[in-house]
Amino acid sequence: MTETETKIDYSTTLYLPQTDFPMRAGLPQKEPEMVARWQKMDLYKRLRASAAGRVKFVLHDGPPYANGNIHIGHALNKILKDVIVRSFQMRGRDANYVPGWDCHGLPIEWKIEEKYREKGKNKDEVPVNEFRKECREFASHWIGVQTEEFKRLGIEGDFENPYTTMAFHAEARIAGELLKIAKSGQLYRGSKPVMWSVVERTALAEAEVEYQDYESDTVWVKFPVTKGPEDFAGASVVIWTTTPWTMPGNRAIAFSSRYPYALFEVETAENAFGPQPGDRVIFATRLADDCAAKAKVSLKMVRHIEPEELGTVECAHPLASLGYSFRVPLLDGDHVTDDAGTGFVHTAPGHGREDFDAWMAEARNLEARGISSKIPFTVDDAGFYTADAPGFGPDREGGPARVIDDKGKKGDANDAVIKALIAANNLFARGRLKHTYPHSWRSKKPVIFRNTPQWFVYMDKTLDDGRTLRDRALSAIDDTRFVPAAGQNRLRAMIEGRPDWVLSRQRAWGVPIAVFCDEKGEILVDDAVNARILEAFEQEGADAWFADGARERFLGDRASEGWTQVKDILDVWFDSGSTHTFTLEDRPDLKWPADVYLEGSDQHRGWFHSSLLESAATRGRAPYDAVITHGFTMDEKGQKMSKSLGNVVSPQDVMKESGADILRLWVMTTDYWEDQRLGKTIIQTNIDAYRKLRNTIRWMLGTLAHDKGEEIALADMPELERLMLHKLAELDRLVRDGYDAFDFKKISRALIDFSNVELSAFYFDVRKDALYCDAPSSVKRRASLAVIRTIFNCLVTWLAPMLPFTTEEAWLSRYPEKESVHLEQFPEVPAEWLNPALDEKWEKIRTVRKAVTGALEIERREKRIGSSLEAAPVVHVADKDLLAALSGQDFAEICITSAISVVEGEGPSDAFRLDDGTKVAVEPKLASGRKCARSWKITDDVGSDPSYPDVSARDAAALRELGVAPAA
Template sequence: MADSKRDYKDTVFLPKTGFPMKAGLPQKEPGIEARWREIGLYEKLREARAGREKFILHDGPPYANGDMHIGHALNHILKDMVCRTQNLLGKDAPYVPGWDCHGLPIEWKVEEQYRKKKKNKDEVPAREFRAECRAYAHKWVDTQREQLKRLGIMGDWDNPYLTMDFQAEATIVAELCKFAEAGNLYRGSKPVMWSPVEKTALAEAEVEYEDLTDSPQIDVAFEVAEAAAGSVIQNLLDGGATIHAVIWTTTPWTIPVNQAIAYGADISYHVFDAPDWTHENPHYFLVAEELIHPFLERITGERAVGHVNPDGLLFKALQCALDEPWVIKGSDLAGTKVRHPMRHLGGFYATPRPMLEGDFVTTDSGTGLVHMAPDHGEDDFELCREHGIEPQFAVMDDGRYRDDWLWLGGADERRRSVINKPFNAPDGPICNDLREAGALLSASADYEHSYPHSWRSKAKVIYRCTPQWFVPMDKDLPEGGTLRSRAMSEIERVEFIPAKGQNRIGSMVEGRPDWVLSRQRAWGVPITLFVRKDGSYLKDAAVNHRIVEAVRADGVDAWEKARKAEFLGADYDPDEFEMVTDILDVWFDSGCTHAFVLESGRWPDLQWPANLYLEGSDQHRGWFQSSLLQSCATRGRAPYDQVLTHGFTMDAKGKKQSKSLGNTTDPVKMMEQTGADIIRLWALSVDFTEDHRIGDEIIKGVGDQYRRLRNTFRYLLGALDGFIGDMSDSGEIPELELYVLSLLSELDGKLRNAAEEYDFNTYTRLLVDFCNEDLSAFFFDIRKDTLYCDGPESTARNAYRTVLDLLFHALVRYAAPVLVFTAEEVWQTRYPEDGEQDGSVHLLEWPSVPAVPSDRAKWEKLRSLRERVTEAIEPLRRDKVIRSSNEAIVTVPADAVPEGVSDALLAELFITGTVTRGQADEVRVSKSTDSKCGRCWRLLPDVPEDGALCGRCASVVGEETVSG
């Protein structure tokens, strides 16, 4: 008889591994990343995948002007996941990172340093200033590169692309020359987004919109001078009436450059007599019928709430306006002219302004009449140009009126930047002058709307008409179509993920104006054009070639007046040409990256076009679009076949992250505190195609997920300690193992599909759920008794460990693109010799998972029954009737048990003492009276007394047992 007091702990085969449960990621990860650099992991992977099918993700260049933020981290983790999963699938998926180094993001930072030192940028030689910009960009390239490497991003970090490399600058110039030689450039004057603070034109992608609640709104009276003969208005004028066409605007500063008034042809207008709120003679006003009421509310200062006060000015004004008005159709206003309120200044203001039909005029707000300043509005510019009215270029680059401008120019002590509140406010100089002229009918600072701001300086921007260089969107191309139609066709062809991206970029391209290429700054690629005195530019391939080669040798500093004759050569007189001094829009720079990265041959692993571009959804108006337009103009198609976009990372409450709000998440600090793998697991767990959240509690939940995954690998490593077998050694595979292998096979297919479709949150969720629900809570739980207590020669134990081995090799590969550091740690723990030979889990390919037959319906039914049994046991455990499920006797409904399943198998699955079947529908549980095995702790009929051994355990330890 066995010794009931013996401790059998040393006879149990517990998992054994040196892989710790405590991850210590912040301490371990840097060493793992250093080893990858030392062994040249990226280069090894390129060698291993040489000759395979290519997959090219072209990296969109972030600006090199600060530390990596959480948006950078998310973006690069997604790109890394794409390349790693494609490499895992056996493709050759290189990754060449890059940076955008020119333009305002860098220049603005250098100027900020100047301002701190009270240094004037305009007094610094251009070469010196550009050198400082170049050095500043290099500093942040190096900083961001180390931060991204620390994040586990694998790529060609020793050879990234930079838009400020001389080779890149030369390619950008060469691409510009293609536009020029094809006649796809023109210099024209159009209103463009302009920053008075930064003194340059801005691209739409450089502008952000902010909701304002205190913008000015004013009503201004323009006295009608004349109208078409025989018209209602002319008849009234001939009868001695004074009529004022009333305009409403939220930009008082544009009144000094008014040149016309627009009306809607199908709008009904009223000419009405209203009592003057100054109690003098009545005035006649011309206002759209639908807008009379809100207009009169504004000018009387009264509001109609519930009903109109019959004693108030508003009531009297409404009575006059609506009793017997003269009704005029908009089209009858043709030929009408008005006088500018400041006509007493003479000159520009003395000329009557025409009233012009505009199809953009609505009755949504205002008065139904729109004042036209062609210098400061797109609709204004187009309508006035149709009628021969040219812009005046009255506002200078710093937002002030010209020195020679009659109103508020020159020596006027009230002169300020037009967009500033003191100047543009209801009590500012413009409104005061209009008020003094008797033309200001109302003025307030309570208008709510969304207004454009520069996303760098955060200052308001204006529309300003200046001479700029443009790419025409609607010019007929020699190959047929226009740039717009070609781009729209490519938008239809390209796959957008998510699909709504297609409509987003499509609507933008369909309605966008001509592409403004020029910027009035110093740090960037010059617009290398020679312009004749008649305004035409030189199209000479030989000249362009000399310029390109000079930039290749000396960078953007090559474009200087001292080399004018050298570039033009003997065929041209330098005195007949002007060198353009503007630089290129940085979006043109980044739009050319496909040319100097994918086509140059400097990175032989790459090829054109790219399979995929992946950036934030804001790049539909930025890099996606500039790349599309640039490539369509020069190559006839988009430089990509797929576009994947992600949303923005909000704080835990769903608010936009902002330093001023103090709600930002710093990924650099997070790596120091929790490790990079936690950030990666977060990024690949959220639905990144939409805006998503991050915060302390969210990261805590991700940390719990990570610990469960880590525990899965720890269990596998421990259970497989010393295992060297394979499927052929395992003998007959039990049904449970076959079922789990069928689950693995199903998971394998789903993960492959998710990887190919870039559905990474599904990929991660499937992996986590499989490890938690199918393995830890089910398979591992059931088989721990077999693992711990069966003998070394046990067929069941060997079969289990064989399946664990298959699971290990599959799961470590599946997890490798997500948990790049942890997967390497897991792999090197099991195969240290691979580490000694400079191996890595990241050189492996997608696992080969066997397809095995399994009665899935049967096992799903058994799992469902197991859940019912677990729920039934829990109250007894909670009430301490039993301490573990091993002490339970369970009776289950007979019809809930699949055919051919024994009671012994049920007890094994449920981890209970014994199982019987009954006719009742519910599961019944009671405490077993059997004795407890001193080794496996199961309560079984063949254990003679507590602490003695069951038959299985006695056989393993070589002791005899006496049957009860």
């Protein structure tokens, strides 16, 4: 190389990428700065102003409890909601997100009680409204904490004006909804078995219960037959139960006419106590051997029993000697199975839902037979037996036995009952069983089924429209879109099988059941009284109900009539189920019904369920048009996250180490409809995917630094640019359809693949030479810049709902004069860009290209070439369709080689071929000529322009157009 040939610095003549957008994201530092910027510019209000007059889209927020830092489930939930709201906002809707909080109920009350217990303080000695004030302050504190944590996730919404169930207006509306239900005759006081937490002293809803492993005492108990066929004399019907303590509550035995039963006689017995030879017992036929093994006896069948015979049988209670002297009938029940037990179900209507239903279904018939249908209250709220349990209650020496104590430990009730059964010679066998059993999800202690007076809403009472609440709810489910679709059947099954809705809780922190009733439970319906209640709640909150003189204040001139003020509070699910009233209906920036409710799959029995029932009871339909459910987050092994296992992934830690956009990308790339997994490896996978995506955006920003905004007509664009616009039009459809279907994985996967495969590994690679080296007037370069500009605008706005921080950074880097990418709309993509025929043609071109790159990869690996520009392969194509597709193409540019020869035919046997049977053979050859000092291509025309002796003719022309003076 001569001295003159070294005087031009060709790197300064190239259109190399230039950008301040860093390769290293630094998200943990940069994201909080962006949150602060959005707050300073009041992005939320700008979004509302920009959407004024558009059709509203409302996702109603299912309220989290305000009682602690957010966890990964909160993060998943809020990110999904944020993506949905942003995607509709950027597609022409007014999508306003109003966050909410559940502030009442046991979770918060329990926390205050824990503080009391630590100080040796008794909650019951504190005035109720003082206690409620502490609960309110506790909830308010955590609302503030969670607000900042949600903002850090990139969630955009009306955090300045959220809804809370403890706001005075909300409490007034919740009470108002209850009064509507009461006025319509749907509310009643009844006595039914409900799940009861002895530890927390309150009834629990199904949604407040979780099932854990538990070891129970099990007993097989003999009920002596007192009435039936002659040969039943002296025989016993044997039941099996895992709750011996419920025996004092037994009032019947259930059997099933679907199964065969038989009378058996004990032949041999290993134990000196219990059943002995000659004893006669009745079992379901297929279960007799199992039962005999438990008692260590052998049985012989005496005879089969017809179902009609069992219907005539009555028994004595096994503890009759203690005062249980009533008749015990046998009832035919659909809930009886013959897969475990004895084929007979011990029926204690005060301690089981199915027992209660079976008993009440026969109540009228039982009364006609002279059998009282009254259900006893055998256990009190502290788990002690009452006077309705003779021999175990207050009359017992040493005091009443207890089922469960204040700490959730087993009491002495089971032992006391078992000893009494042995003494009465009515214990057939006993054992222990590990099984799943309901526990309170707050205290983690076992619950009991207990008959208590509670307030219920009828499910099957005919209402003024001729339908029942169950009918209304089932009809609403049919009218609702479920994503995934399986959610519809799940919620339907729950509504079909659920009992009446129990609303009352025996606690202090919540909205009261603000009604008055007489001693029979009849509710006072008086519009003037109700108006006074609601006005007070609106001004003072629900504390007004518990204030001194509240009864007289609300009843007014009816105070002397003897009405009782109900002091129970509402189930917190009624609170959250009513949120649609004081948000969707009462806020002018929202609408009723909501377009979407989105929560975890457990909310089919929780918020989706209670919202449906409340709205169906008061408005005849669901408060939502669509229900979306997500699964739960497990660790990388698929195990439930728990502190004890040390496998908890907190969103705070992920954001601190990697950034919120990494967490959001994980949410977007996972099958959120199912249970998901998260851990270090999965986070790293998303970091890697993010880096590639970021580098694609960074390269576009660098390249667009040379963009002058010139528009090129579609007809004037090269084929490759028209192909990329076709790909973009296909993606536009996929992205919009994906957001409508809430299928974020489909969108994210498509955009990541597009960035990695179509752009970085293909289009950008092919066009880099033209973009960097072509003259300013080059149509190819100008068209490519226009297409990259379009790709950037589409890709960044499409990703904005998913990755709000990264896309904001990229957008402002490209358009510093603009305020925010989140104020933009998805670009309109013309339908004319779609060109399936061109796509099909280029699939053929890329098939041949794949063979060339495969051959060159081997050459590089064997170090016969360094760069693909050192090659000038000969490509043999035997497929006429592939050959036709290559006609007129600059195939060397497409393959990024300095030259290439395409010839028809099979090619030599030692040529490179793909294993897929493609009829392409490649002979790697080295390029001939000199290496261009500017483009690094090896060509025969380097030096053809004497003014620029060390570059190719193309590069010389570009230098001349750029005004680069020839070397001196």
